[in-house]
Amino acid sequence: MFNLKLLCCGTIAISPMFVEAVAAATFEYGETAAQETYFLSSELAGRSVGSAQEAATVQYLSDRLVELGYTPTLQPFTYDFQGTPLTSYNVIAERQGTSNKHIILGAHYDTDPSSATLDRSVLEGTNDNASGVGVLLELAERQVLDPTVTSKFVFFGAEEIGLVGSEFYANTLSGAEIANSLFMLNLDSLVFGDFMYFNAGRGAVDNPDWFQYRDLALEIAAENGIDARTNPGLNNFYPAGTGCCSDLESFDFLMPVLAAEATNWSIGDLDGFTQTADPRVPNGRTWHDPATDNRAFINEIFPGLIEQRTRDYTLVLDKLVGEVNASYVSVPEPMSTAALLLVATGSGLMMRRRRA
Numbered sequence: 001m002f003n004l005k006l007l008c009c010g011t012i013a014i015s016p017m018f019v020e021a022v023a024a025a026t027f028e029y030g031e032t033a034a035q036e037t038y039f040l041s042s043e044l045a046g047r048s049v050g051s052a053q054e055a056a057t058v059q060y061l062s063d064r065l066v067e068l069g070y071t072p073t074l075q076p077f078t079y080d081f082q083g084t085p086l087t088s089y090n091v092i093a094e095r096q097g098t099s100n101k102h103i104i105l106g107a108h109y110d111t112d113p114s115s116a117t118l119d120r121s122v123l124e125g126t127n128d129n130a131s132g133v134g135v136l137l138e139l140a141e142r143q144v145l146d147p148t149v150t151s152k153f154v155f156f157g158a159e160e161i162g163l164v165g166s167e168f169y170a171n172t173l174s175g176a177e178i179a180n181s182l183f184m185l186n187l188d189s190l191v192f193g194d195f196m197y198f199n200a201g202r203g204a205v206d207n208p209d210w211f212q213y214r215d216l217a218l219e220i221a222a223e224n225g226i227d228a229r230t231n232p233g234l235n236n237f238y239p240a241g242t243g244c245c246s247d248l249e250s251f252d253f254l255m256p257v258l259a260a261e262a263t264n265w266s267i268g269d270l271d272g273f274t275q276t277a278d279p280r281v282p283n284g285r286t287w288h289d290p291a292t293d294n295r296a297f298i299n300e301i302f303p304g305l306i307e308q309r310t311r312d313y314t315l316v317l318d319k320l321v322g323e324v325n326a327s328y329v330s331v332p333e334p335m336s337t338a339a340l341l342l343v344a345t346g347s348g349l350m351m352r353r354r355r356a
Contacts, residue, residue: 029318030311032141036064036134037191037306040109041124041295048113048120049158050086057109058089061133061155065093068141070153077168081113081161088157090165095143095151099328100180102150103321105139106166106247107132107187108159112288124294127262127286129159131310132187135260138314139321148328149182151321156247159188160288166247170254182324183213183256185317186248191309192286192298193262193275196221196228198316199243201257210256211241213320217258220319226312235270243272260313 040047044060047053058074065072070093078087091109111125124130133155140153158164173181190196198217204210214230221228233240243259251257261272267284268274274284280301286292298306 028311029315030138030307030313032138033131033134033310033314034307036137037126037130037310038295040130040133041126045124045294046111046121047109047125048111048123049081049088049161050084050113051121054088054110054157058091058157061091061109061137064137065091065140065153068093068137070094070140075169075172077157077165079158079161079164081158086158088165090157090169091155092169093140093153095140095145095147095153097147097150097325099148099150101148101182101328102152102177102180103182103324104152104154104184104251105136105187105321106154106156106169106184107136108156108165108247109133110157110160112160118288118290120288120290123288123290126295126298126306127192127293128189128288129187131190131306132260135187135190135310135313135317138310139317142314142318143321148325159247163247163250166250170250173254178254181255183210183258184248184251185213186246186251186257186259187313187317188246188248188259189261189263189287190313191262191306192293192302194264194267194277195262196226196309196312197230197243197259197261197263197265197272198228199231199259199261200241201248201252201259202239202242202244203253204242204256205239207256213256213258213324214241216323217260217316217320220316220323221312224315224319226316228312228316229265231265231272234266238265238271245272260317262309 044053044057047057062072072091072093075090075092076087078085108129111123112120114120136153143151154169156165198214200211200214218228230241231238231243238244248257248259263272263275265272267277276284
């Protein structure tokens with residue numbers, strides 16, 4: 001149970017009646033992520049903007065975060081969609097750290113709305129983006145108490161109609177909040193595609209040190225026997241090692257971005273939009289198609305892929321968040337004032353690696 005309270009800044013606090021302390025996770029990687037992916041697909045299909053299922057999804061995410069020991073807030077935003085004013089919400093939860101640094105971990109929960117030619121009222125959105133929401137929920141579940149770096153978990157609304165929720169959230173960040181953001185992690189469409197990818201934002205082209213989190217993700221994947229890749233840059237519009245076309249774009253150029261997605265950047269128009277070379281998949285993609293972006297189709301074509309990808313992404317990203325936290329150490333300053341110093345060499349972050 002929870003109570004809703006409108007805060008002065010326009011967000012709604014969801015206050016738990018009772019919250020137990022969250023212990024370190026002992027369950028298998030991907031266990032929660034896969035379960036949540038299936039649940040959103042089966043029980044919350046058709047969660048497009050303005051729908052009853054969208055509202056039900058916001059309620060569900062709020063409830064789950066309370067169960068995981070968080071006090072989530074709802075960040076409302078209004079916008080116009082096809083001539084109709086609508087209000088949606090970003091669902092936000094934080095695990096407060098002991099430093100002034102933070103990371104933003106995001107995934108959109110909405111599905112693409114129906115068009116004049118295609119009814120998407122039952123679109124499961126298993127890949128896009130129940131998978132990202134599932135992994136984000138498990139990362140929140142695995143987050144230890146009292147980390148060094150604050151983790152901000154944000155479930156974005158209205159991504160499919162133009163990144164509305166993430167843009168609103170990014171625009172509310174102060175200059176100090178942007179300066180203290182180590183990076184933004186975006187999880188979108190993590191299951192269906194020939195390969196797993198980790199990409200930086202386009203801002204990394206002019207700020208090479210912004211590639212460090214992409215590089216760390218790839219290193220952790222390799223250490224754990226996971227085949228993960230980065231955009232090879234075969235299309236001139238999408239520089240090598242960078243991603244696009246999701247909520248990451250709302251944060252790109254503000255801070256380092258790490259984008260996780262499953263697709264195939266080496267086929268089709270070389271833009272990541274064609275997900276697989278498998279001839280059983282119409283046009284090589286499932287984006288926004290009720291007939292293919294669902295549990296039954298994915299499990300028929302690639303049995304076990306949902307479980308494998310949610311496991312692999314959760315493993316890599318949980319270890320990555322852990323190593324970012326481990327790179328900060330608490331040291332005493334004169335007059336017994338506590339401070340946190342970033343361990344660094346040159347312009348890059350020096351990670352104290354925990355070998356698998």
